[in-house]
């Protein structure tokens with residue numbers, strides 16, 4: 001890592017930036033807590049509450065990766081690794097859900 | 111060339127300055143940043159875990175000598191096979207080749223002074239010790255009886271054994287393999303010597319790279335899964351227990367998302383060792399280098415898409431099962447590519463049957479059986495009959511022991527002269543390699559038949575008609591145990607009385623043979639420049655071909 005931030009010792013966005021990101025993360029946590037009281041499952045569609053909670057979690061994770069883990073300022077190889085790991089997560093979700101979504105279809109008949 | 115000098119000067123001697131003589135205090139070991147010393151400490155640690163796991167295995171085989179539940183109670187038996195599995199998988203097989211042979215050799219094979227992150231390497235050892243100590247403590251307190259798979263809802267709701275403590279031990283230990291994997295990937299990307307291009311890397315390094323990918327992508331999932339299990343057990347959050355809104359099958363999804371790829375963590379490094387042994391002891395450039403290299407990567411990738419084959423009879427959707435079954439057949443292809451390439455490498459090679467090569471040939475046969483019976487278990491129809499029988503037990507022992515343990519022993523013998531600077535007794539080496547092969551087959555082949563006849567796994571008793579084959583199996587386990595104990599004796603003996611091996615006892619072109627045995631702390635006197643291809647046995651490699659031709663007269667006792 002030959003980046004400039006190694007010399008300054010306080011990072012690309014400085015302490016105000018880091019505290020700003022931290023504030024966003026805390027806000028996301030509080031928002032997740034309160035959103036769980038809304039009855040989205042009943043008003044929108046089943047699983048909507050979980051989906052919203054996951055969406056907030058993904059947003060927070062992206063903030064951590066981009067700013068705390070410095071991916072935003074990193075070479076493309078690091079971007080590639082970060083995107084690949086998200087792809088891996090998608091595999092886990094997709095294949096697991098392929099079980100849940102088709103389980104009720106039962107056994108096919110000829 | 112140092113190796114030529116060593117041969118030329120007659121009797122090789124142990125160099126005065128090497129990594130072993132660089133400090134003799136306990137502190138010089140415990141605070142070392144030298145990858146070679148860390149590997150030695152791993153070697154001692156995993157050997158202890160292997161012995162502990164082996165004692166549990168002996169208890170299992172002794173209990174199964176008779177149809178009745180007599181030596182152990184059923185409850186104890188449950189704990190014994192669980193602990194055998196946990197110790198062998200998490201504390202022996204997973205760190206075996208990467209943390210010992212990989213740690214020691216990967217930097218040397220690519221011409222580096224050390225791993226890219228030496229302190230992280232030491233940290234991973236301490237994490238391994240911490241996780242191991244916690245697990246051993248929990249086992250001594252009374253242990254765990256869930257099976258190494260920790261299936262819910264038994265593990266969350268019903269088992270009153272030490273699930274939490276052992277789970278925490280495994281959770282902690284997971285970070286050790288994540289850090290090792292991370293370290294290897296960074297090292298291979300950034301620390302290669304001048305001229306060491308990607309396609310000049312030894313295939314052992316490619317295998318370690320693929321293994322490391324699986325480690326850093328898979329291990330966090332098992333860590334989080336065990337954590338979720340602990341959360342449900344401790345606070346009652348409904349994740350896996352249907353009574354409080356969870357789904358037990360979800361546990362199996364998450365568990366096998368890691369644990370099927372973990373099978374490749376356990377066998378890919380073994381395949382890397384075998385690629386080295388087959389090519390080097392045939393003195394022939396490996397057939398299809400690129401195919402073997404990329405098949406390792408393909409295994410690492412496709413290995414993540416097949417986990418549902420452990421869940422065919424668990425209530426998983428039959429449609430998901432069909433996809434998983436198909437992909438399971440697909441993932442057999444890259445392993446088959448390796449098998450064909452190894453066979454083609456042997457063809458018209460100049461084969462020498464030294465101890466490591468005996469292990470390599472054993473691996474090819476045993477892994478073939480282990481891999482192909484995996485296809486039986488990946489087909490949705492047949493598996494209804496075979497699920498949870500001894501067929502499964504036999505299948506994965508053929509892969510784990512017949513594959514990884516045999517490859518580990520082969521690799522340990524092959525690099526032993528490099529690691530210690532001394533040769534072991536070739537005679538006893540060959541005897542023990544053959545005992546392991548015979549004992550292994552005698553132990554586990556009967557289990558295929560038992561499983562096919564319907565003997566279920568994880569019971570302390572069985573119908574009397576299964577006894578004959580079980581006696582075969584227990585007898586084989588005794589032979590196998592002798593085969594495993596013998597290397598312990600003659601390798602230890604060689605430490606003090608072995609003939610100095612010289613820099614390059616096998617007369618091979620790899621970088622690890624171009625430094626002294628044992629290597630100096632910084633691995634090479636000056637950074638090597640690589641001008642030859644991997645597995646180059648001709649003039650280009652700079653080897654003394656005449657000396658290589660007469661190697662047997664130099665090294666054989």
Ligand SMILES: [Cu+2]
Pocket residue numbers: 369370373416417419420
């Ligand atoms: Cu599997």
